[in-house]
Each structure stands twice: as structure tokens, then as C-alpha cells.
Amino acid sequence: MRILPILAIFTGVVLASCGSLDSGDGSGAGEGQTLTIYSSRHYDSDYALYEAFEEETGVTVEAIEADGDLLIERVKAAGDQSPADVIITVDAGRLWRAEQEELFAPVSSAVLEERVPANMRHPDGLWFAVATRARVIVYAEDRVDGGDLTGYASLADPAFRRRVCARSSGNVYNISLLAALIDRWGSDTAQQWANGVNANFARDPLGGDSDQIRAVAAGECDVAIVNHYYFARLMGTEPEVTDGLAVFWPNAEAGVHVNISGMGMSRNAPNPELAQQFLEFAVSDRAQRFFAELTNEYPAVASVTYENAALAELGDFEADPLAATVLGENQAEAQRLFDRAGWQ
Ligand SMILES: [Fe+2]
Incomplete structure (x- = not known):
């Protein structure tokens, strides 16, 4: 395996080649071909996915990484000249933005349609979920x-002022969570x-989801809204933070708000078949396991089984x-x- 150094190619964006596996034993069908992936994810699960794809096909994967909205801007700005074959991003809100910018080409695939549930893919095949994440409530035990929490509505309860x-x-x-609640x-x-949640803040919104968990652990607040994988990760890396905290699954009403990481074929993909x-x-079993086992996400394909002690401990949810x-649609x-x- 060859790992190239990360090279800055333009402001704020890095080129990360995840290494191409020497496919001495492989079929070599894709030998000499390169698949270019634009991704706003920088996770071990994705690198494992790229490497496994290289291993199975002989194709070299080149990953261009940038954070969500910047990634969309880059592909848009490059237009027909964009080398992107595949675009991967997190959150349905961002997939929607990319879709609005007409960055995706429709893909018709029996495999994708059968494996990815209909509510987690675009009806015309513009994008498909690869993994899912739940937005949960973390609280100090x-x-x-825990019995005082009933659902997302609890966060607006004056009892949590x-x-x-x-x-x-x-x-x-947060925008996608509220988008779901608007529908609900x-x-x-x-x-x-x-209004109610904003009135209940212990401090002005600050930092990312891990920071909210740390704030609960530090006693700055008693409850926080976070994506489940931040908690699962901290359970493994900093148990002293998560000890004494618990996850409440807002199963009531329509169930727990679930978002997706998704992928689609770029509209100007130089290699559409490879894409x-x-x-x-x-969405194969092998690839789906990477998301659960390396990044603590849930596989988009419901039938996939995996080993993850933290997720097992968090338990099941609706x-x-x-x-x-x-x-x-409800983002704006x-x-x-x-x-x-007035929520900052
Ligand atoms: Fe995240």
C-alpha cells in the first residue's frame, strides 16, 4: 500500500490520497484507472472503504477532502472541469444543497435501490445514504x-431552564433536526x-457536539443535544467524560431524528461506470461494517451486522x-x- 502525503492544493482544501494498494493478487480489471472522490468526511471508515475498493478492483482512489459547504463550492466552481466522480458528504441538508447546485447525476441501480431504504435515498437516484446518525439527548445521571425526559420537547420545558x-x-x-420537527x-x-430551548440555554451555543458532552460532564449544563457517534467515540477514548452521563433516546412520537451521510455520482463524472x-x-456488507466499526455510525443497510461495544451499550432505538x-426541503x-x- 502506498500512502501519499496530504498536500494543500488550494485554500482550505487538502488532497489526500489514501494510498493505492498494489493489487498483485487482484483481478486488475481496474488497473491504471483512478476514481476521484470529493468528500467532506475524514474518517477511518472512509479510508478503509477506499482501500477495500482499491483492493477489490485495482482502481486507484484519489480523495479530495474539504468541509461540507466548501466541498460543494469547489465542485460547483469547477463545473465541467471538475475531476470529481463521486461526492460524499454528511447530513441530508448538505446533500440537498449539493442537489440544488445540480452537482449530482442520477444513478439507476438495482443494488442501491434494494440495499438503501427508500427514505434514505433521493427518489431519482441523485444521492444515497451510506451511514446514519441519530441526534440524541445526553444528560447527567x-x-x-431520565424518567423526566420524554422527547425533544423536554429540552424546551421550563423545568430545564x-x-x-x-x-x-x-x-x-441542528437545522436538520428542526427541519424534522417542523414536519412532525x-x-x-x-x-x-x-424559543423554549433557547430560553433554557445554560450558556450561549459554543463549540461542536463533543464540547456539549464535555460541558455536561463538567456541570456547566445538565442536558445536551448531540449526534450519537460523538458520545460513542468518547465512551472509548475518554470514559472519564462519559462516566456519569447517559444517552436518552427520544423515541416518543415519530421516533429519534436520524440523519444520513450520503454519496452520489458527480454530474460531470469522468468515470461514471467506475463511480x-x-x-x-x-453499500456492500463489507463496506457497511466499516462505518459501524470504525466511526460508530449505523449502517444504511439495515441487514448488516457488526461488532461495536459502544453502540451495543447505547442500545436500540426507534x-x-x-x-x-x-x-x-425544510432547511430554510x-x-x-x-x-x-434568537438561537445564536
Ligand atoms: Fe459530526
């Missing part, structure tokens, strides 16, 4: 009775919820079956409600 932590409202995870409750109730081959490989497309309204609520 010594200061909160000055006890809630969350990141900023500009963050796409209607705009007026969703607005009241945003489709990669998308199909990414996922909201809402179509991921709705999370995109969600941001408006946050702004009106």
Missing part, C-alpha cells in the same frame, strides 16, 4: 432523572420549541422514518425559526 447546552443554530445538524409538529409548535461501481460497493428529502424554514428564536 446525578442531576437529571438554564440547564441545556447545544451548538449553534447555523450548524446543519408544524411550524408554530416548532417555533415554540426553538457507480463504487457507490454499489459502499428511528423516525421521515424521508431525508424533507430535511432538505428551520433557519428562519432559529433566527426568530
